[in-house]
Amino acid sequence: MIYFIGAGPGDPELLTLKAHRLLKQADLVLYAGSLVPLQVMDCCREDAVKVDSAPMVLEDIVAMMTDYHQRGKLVVRLHTGDPSLYGAIGEQMEALDKLGVPYEIVPGVSSFLAAAAAVKREYTVPGGSQTVIITRLAGRTPVPPEQSLAGLARHRGSMAIFLSVGMARRVQEELLQGYDAATPVAVVERVSWPEERVVQGTLGQLARLIEEAGITRTALILVGDFLVSRGRSLLYDAGFVHGYREGE
Numbered sequence: 001m002i003y004f005i006g007a008g009p010g011d012p013e014l015l016t017l018k019a020h021r022l023l024k025q026a027d028l029v030l031y032a033g034s035l036v037p038l039q040v041m042d043c044c045r046e047d048a049v050k051v052d053s054a055p056m057v058l059e060d061i062v063a064m065m066t067d068y069h070q071r072g073k074l075v076v077r078l079h080t081g082d083p084s085l086y087g088a089i090g091e092q093m094e095a096l097d098k099l100g101v102p103y104e105i106v107p108g109v110s111s112f113l114a115a116a117a118a119v120k121r122e123y124t125v126p127g128g129s130q131t132v133i134i135t136r137l138a139g140r141t142p143v144p145p146e147q148s149l150a151g152l153a154r155h156r157g158s159m160a161i162f163l164s165v166g167m168a169r170r171v172q173e174e175l176l177q178g179y180d181a182a183t184p185v186a187v188v189e190r191v192s193w194p195e196e197r198v199v200q201g202t203l204g205q206l207a208r209l210i211e212e213a214g215i216t217r218t219a220l221i222l223v224g225d226f227l228v229s230r231g232r233s234l235l236y237d238a239g240f241v242h243g244y245r246e247g248e
Contacts, residue, residue, distance in 0.1 A: 002065050002075040002101060004089050006082040006108015007031070011192035012039045014109045022106065027073035030061060035080040035218070037193060062095045069101055082110040085134065086162055112160035115188040115220045118198055121227055123158040128229045131157035137164035137171055153178025158224040165189075165219040168210040172203065175223060179203050184227035189219040200227070 003022050008014035015023070023029065023043040031041065033052030041050055049068075053061055061077070068075045079087045083105055096103050112134060116123055123132045133152050136143065141163075143149075152159070153175045164171050165187065175183075181204030189197040201209045203223065210219075 002069055002077065002096065002103040003106055004077045004079065004083050004087075004092070004103060005106040006087075006110075007036050007040050007078050007080050008109040009081055009111040009114035009192040010037050010040070010190060011114075012037070012043060014114065014192060015040065015043065016106065016108060019106050019108060022074070022076055023078070025074055026076040028064070028068040029076045029078055030056075030064065031078040032080055036078055040078075058091055058095070062092060062099075065092075065096070066099060066101055079108075080111070082108045085110055085112075086136070111188075111191050111220055112162070114191045115160065115186075115222055118188050118191050118196065119186050119200070119222065119227060123160075123224075123226055125158075125226050125229045129156070129158045129224055129226055131155060133157050133159045134162070135159065136162045137167050137174070139163070139167065149174035150177040153223075156224070158226040159222070161221040161223065165210060165221060166216050168207040168221075171221060172206040175203055175206070179223060183223060184225060185209075186222040186227055187213070187215060187219055188222065189213075189215050191220065 005019045005022060007019065020043055024045060026044060026048055028049045028051070029041070029044050030051050030053045033054045044050060051064065065075050065077060077092065079089065083089045084107070093103065124130050133155065135147065135149065135152055137149055149171065156179060161171060181202060183203040185201060185203050185206050187199045187210055197213065199209050199213050199215070
């Protein structure tokens with residue numbers, strides 16, 4: 001079997017139990033070297049073949065996975081975070097489907113979840129935002145016009161912006177078309193890594209904060225009132241009735 005595995009945001013202890021078990025069993029581990037910390041690779045067997053896929057193209061990756069599979073080896077394709085978010089696994093799965101090669105996906109902890117933990121906030125605040133928008137700014141990878149950052153900002157939900165910190169001024173300009181300049185922001189660099197950094201301020205300061213911190217990649221931009229708002233859930237309110245508790 002070939003397993004597409006989410007390595008989580010970086011901390012090896014945030015690997016799922018299933019991911020950890022499969023890494024220990026794998027004969028071949030193809031990993032995204034620019035994004036997966038070496039500490040995660042320490043979970044692999046010493047005699048496992050470990051290959052950094054950063055310099056490889058799709059055809060090379062598929063050929064290597066298929067070769068090991070045909071030899072009866074256990075193959076792990078290790079992506080960061082959760083493979084379903086900006087994981088580029090679709091074209092790999094399509095190629096394997098055409099070859100009739102079986103595979104399974106093992107989800108992982110996404111960096112946007114680890115980022116919320118790092119700033120000690122919840123995206124969905126009782127009495128506040130109940131919507132989380134996960135998106136990115138258009139760059140070399142296009143974004144549909146109807147999903148522009150400026151358009152999404154008008155919803156004023158809680159937002160986690162991937163793969164855009166290197167275009168901070170454009171991010172700020174588009175967000176200001178929907179959010180107020182005083183809207184709280186946080187930039188979380190290398191979340192859960194030993195060198196994790198969190199920079200916080202307001203949307204009006206966003207580009208300057210990023211530039212002054214020297215953050216150019218591997219960072220999430222969080223936007224929204226959830227960064228300062230707290231609410232009280234009805235779930236644990238004494239007067240709230242549900243199937244497991246009578247209200248007072």
